[in-house]
Amino acid sequence: MKIGIVCYPTFGGSGVVATELGKALADNGHQVHFITYSQPARLDFFSENLFYHEVSVSQYPLFDYAPYELALSSKMVDVVRFENLDILHVHYAIPHASAAFMAKQILATYNIHIPVVTTLHGTDITLVGKDLTYKPVVTFSINQSDGVTAVSEDLKKATYAHFEITKDIKVIPNFIDHNRFSLKPKDHFKKAIAPQGERILAHTSNFRKVKRTQDVVYIFQKILEKVPAKLLMVGDGPERVNCEQLCRDLKVCEHVRFLGKQDAVEEILSVSDLFMMPSEAESFGLAALEAMACKVPVISSNTGGLPELNVDGVTGFMDNVGDIDGMAKHAIHILEDENRLNQFKENALKRAQEFDLNLILPMYENFYIEVIENN
Numbered sequence: 001m002k003i004g005i006v007c008y009p010t011f012g013g014s015g016v017v018a019t020e021l022g023k024a025l026a027d028n029g030h031q032v033h034f035i036t037y038s039q040p041a042r043l044d045f046f047s048e049n050l051f052y053h054e055v056s057v058s059q060y061p062l063f064d065y066a067p068y069e070l071a072l073s074s075k076m077v078d079v080v081r082f083e084n085l086d087i088l089h090v091h092y093a094i095p096h097a098s099a100a101f102m103a104k105q106i107l108a109t110y111n112i113h114i115p116v117v118t119t120l121h122g123t124d125i126t127l128v129g130k131d132l133t134y135k136p137v138v139t140f141s142i143n144q145s146d147g148v149t150a151v152s153e154d155l156k157k158a159t160y161a162h163f164e165i166t167k168d169i170k171v172i173p174n175f176i177d178h179n180r181f182s183l184k185p186k187d188h189f190k191k192a193i194a195p196q197g198e199r200i201l202a203h204t205s206n207f208r209k210v211k212r213t214q215d216v217v218y219i220f221q222k223i224l225e226k227v228p229a230k231l232l233m234v235g236d237g238p239e240r241v242n243c244e245q246l247c248r249d250l251k252v253c254e255h256v257r258f259l260g261k262q263d264a265v266e267e268i269l270s271v272s273d274l275f276m277m278p279s280e281a282e283s284f285g286l287a288a289l290e291a292m293a294c295k296v297p298v299i300s301s302n303t304g305g306l307p308e309l310n311v312d313g314v315t316g317f318m319d320n321v322g323d324i325d326g327m328a329k330h331a332i333h334i335l336e337d338e339n340r341l342n343q344f345k346e347n348a349l350k351r352a353q354e355f356d357l358n359l360i361l362p363m364y365e366n367f368y369i370e371v372i373e374n375n
């Protein structure tokens, strides 16, 4: 198939999923055309089946807000027409689904009928999408998509709850490439971080409010009272400064490292004993799956799609959002006993294998075929 993929080209979960999906489809012999405003973060190599079309927005003094969505629709029209695409797959509803709708209408005037698949990722529904500023457009463009997928059952339920959706939504969970995310021998790195054999805890996110990153620091302080440990905070975003300040206030700075945005997250996860995801909302929790694939158990909140990934008492534990004491207690329970920790690590990997790329990729391929045939 010739597939157009539209996504945010950033480190965010939806962009990562879209890019990894495109790469895997290309490896499987499909021709994949990325349509975004800059080269996706994980697409920095050459492959004969991968193409990248940059959307550039012309500036004009009249524009306080340059019309990105129009530039995107125009680029979609261009790529579909001249590359003869079979299907457009847009990730994150805003504004990609509505831009695709417009492109579809324009293409129809050329007698080209391109089916559009929209994948809902989370905040496009639970946070931004249900805001009245965007809701009518989001509802309309989801209903106008020829196929709709969501990354968890919970997100599917939330979509039906918040919007008047007339379409079937197919759940296709996120996936992991075990070739990249697996336990790597990084003992020298582990020794440098934890010279006395301390346990290593990790958190990776975009440090937005929804991630409750300060909870990570509060939980860590409680763990430190019982178990010698170090904390690695990976990523960057608006909450990072508050977390740094909190570390100073709680006097735990010497045990915490803020590593900023990192490409080789799998290397950091490879030296970690426990991953923390206390998010307020999380439609899937891709970062937790990446950790589990590197044999790292997860302490998380029990919100959104996380119960579909993290198995309570098996691959980690889940507590209510904001239950810092509960999460600390469960973390200590895992960390204080070597055998127990090893069992949780094994369980985490086993669970992650259920989300192997090779199992999930055919679900997308079959869905594309179904949508194309019904178009």
Ligand code: GMT
Residues within 6 Å of the ligand: 012, 013, 014, 015, 017, 092, 121, 122, 123, 124, 126, 151, 174, 206, 208, 210, 281, 282, 283, 284, 285, 286, 287
């Ligand atoms: O987590 C974020 O803030 C980024 C966001 C995105 O759309 O890039 O992530 C969402 O999509 C990911 C990939 O499907 C999911 O794993 C995340 O759980 C989801 N985030 C939220 O629902 C908050």
